[in-house]
Amino acid sequence: MQFTPDYYFVPHNEEEVVEILNRHSEDQIRAVGSLHSWSDLASSDKIVINLSHFDDINIEKQDDKTWVTVGAGCKIKDLNRELYQQQGLRLPAQPIISAPTIGGAIATGTHGTGSPSLSHFVEKVRIAAYDQDTGTAKIYEIESGSELEAARCNLGCMGIVLSLRISCISEFLVEETVVERQHLQEVLAEKEDYPLQEFLYIPYSWTFVNFQRREVAENASVDSGKRSWGASLYNVYNFLNVDLFFCLIVKGLISFWGNPERIRFFYKNMFSKAILKKVTVRERSHQLLTRTREMFSHEETEIFIPENYIAEAAELIRIVTDVFAGIKKEIPEEFSSKLESVGLLEQLKKSRGTYTHHHPFVFLKLLPDDTLISMSSGMDKPCYGFNLISYQKPGEREAFRKFSDVTTCALARLYNARPHWGKYFCLDQDDIEALYPELETFREICRRYDSKGVFQNNFTRQVLGFERER
Numbered sequence: 001m002q003f004t005p006d007y008y009f010v011p012h013n014e015e016e017v018v019e020i021l022n023r024h025s026e027d028q029i030r031a032v033g034s035l036h037s038w039s040d041l042a043s044s045d046k047i048v049i050n051l052s053h054f055d056d057i058n059i060e061k062q063d064d065k066t067w068v069t070v071g072a073g074c075k076i077k078d079l080n081r082e083l084y085q086q087q088g089l090r091l092p093a094q095p096i097i098s099a100p101t102i103g104g105a106i107a108t109g110t111h112g113t114g115s116p117s118l119s120h121f122v123e124k125v126r127i128a129a130y131d132q133d134t135g136t137a138k139i140y141e142i143e144s145g146s147e148l149e150a151a152r153c154n155l156g157c158m159g160i161v162l163s164l165r166i167s168c169i170s171e172f173l174v175e176e177t178v179v180e181r182q183h184l185q186e187v188l189a190e191k192e193d194y195p196l197q198e199f200l201y202i203p204y205s206w207t208f209v210n211f212q213r214r215e216v217a218e219n220a221s222v223d224s225g226k227r228s229w230g231a232s233l234y235n236v237y238n239f240l241n242v243d244l245f246f247c248l249i250v251k252g253l254i255s256f257w258g259n260p261e262r263i264r265f266f267y268k269n270m271f272s273k274a275i276l277k278k279v280t281v282r283e284r285s286h287q288l289l290t291r292t293r294e295m296f297s298h299e300e301t302e303i304f305i306p307e308n309y310i311a312e313a314a315e316l317i318r319i320v321t322d323v324f325a326g327i328k329k330e331i332p333e334e335f336s337s338k339l340e341s342v343g344l345l346e347q348l349k350k351s352r353g354t355y356t357h358h359h360p361f362v363f364l365k366l367l368p369d370d371t372l373i374s375m376s377s378g379m380d381k382p383c384y385g386f387n388l389i390s391y392q393k394p395g396e397r398e399a400f401r402k403f404s405d406v407t408t409c410a411l412a413r414l415y416n417a418r419p420h421w422g423k424y425f426c427l428d429q430d431d432i433e434a435l436y437p438e439l440e441t442f443r444e445i446c447r448r449y450d451s452k453g454v455f456q457n458n459f460t461r462q463v464l465g466f467e468r469e470r
């Protein structure tokens, strides 16, 4: 995402934000966080407001409950550090990377594994927006009803979020063991025992690597309740082997010494051998559940597949991947008729042999959210975030994007899977209307705070169906 706004403001306090809003009430304004979204959600050619000076952290306790009120521009990593060091606390959802701001993460329904998204846990939102009657800017506090559900995952459309009150939990130990599995059924059979599990679906070998993870009760008098003595070593191993060495291999496979055959050979014969398996480690959750994914430029698409469709969706993903790689001659009748019914069969056939995917598919578990339009809003069962990742250079991702487009459209239209708002995004308004039953309520609430559509950009107008009313 690249854009050049006419004005870029970095206000120091709420009065300055209100003043900017009043001065530009006929313009287009977007707030930005760390600009870690791949979709065009944050872009604006007119006015951009960066909330980086809004980074105060206030922790409050009442009985056995704890909350943090945090400035929207505070980075998740700074908040995590403060929560842990001050009170042994953590956020109730832990995204894999912690560079995004809390305002940006909330706006897009950012999530980790084994819990609802961060948005779900927001209890109060302080936001600068426009008065419906007078059109002048003012500050609102939203803390209940459908307005809170809208503000929890707001896509930047309700106004400039200044601060958020979020419930917190005590930091805990996570026990992790990595195992290889031949079939998805085996991985899913382990989900009750390992509620924090994450798994990889390995292209071309079509086996699974399951990160069996669960919370363990901390108890200094027994070994099974203590942080493992080798935990620090394990963190170093993860950094060197997973974040660095594996990425270098992938970069090599897609550039100087790679070709489609070598990519397939690597995943069929080598990938799972290079992973440390059957070693059990206990480590603090904020350490074990986060990764340094930013060392190499990459792009992600994430699609949230409802749990009841996961087995069929995994088979479809395998078929689409093999057809794109040119190694599947026939598409099974059951899937060709389904793909035809949603208008994708011809597109898939034309794509045969155009792209060999070069990264394992990553699956994370997301529990239902109490929001209007986050990816697991209104669901009654968990869904799985299915991640497509490309390490190609920015100008060379066209084939990856076509692969993402077909996969996302097929999963959305056949299994009601919703794409992540902050990642590479290809669906149009028709698909989105079908996926989000509460979208009209969301639009109506946004208009209450912004009757002129000042907080809209091209992305939100095209994808969410906002009409600019001027």
Ligand SMILES: Cc1cc2nc3c(=O)[nH]c(=O)nc-3n(C[C@H](O)[C@H](O)[C@H](O)COP(=O)(O)OP(=O)(O)OC[C@H]3O[C@@H](n4cnc5c(N)ncnc54)[C@H](O)[C@@H]3O)c2cc1C
Pocket (backbone or CB within 6 Å): 030, 031, 032, 033, 034, 035, 036, 037, 038, 041, 042, 051, 072, 073, 095, 096, 097, 099, 100, 101, 102, 103, 104, 105, 106, 107, 108, 109, 110, 111, 112, 155, 156, 157, 159, 160, 161, 162, 293, 294, 421, 422, 423
């Ligand atoms: C390497 C990498 C790893 C990632 N890992 C994960 C992951 O594990 N889980 C996950 O769910 N996502 C993940 N993401 C996606 C990322 O968390 C989201 O896109 C998130 O929104 C980025 O936050 P940001 O601060 O960069 O926001 P930006 O990208 O700057 O903005 C995102 C949206 O938030 C709005 N916004 C930002 N601040 C405010 C504010 N104060 N008021 C109103 N609106 C605001 C913007 O207008 C925009 O619409 C990852 C992204 C990257 C690059």
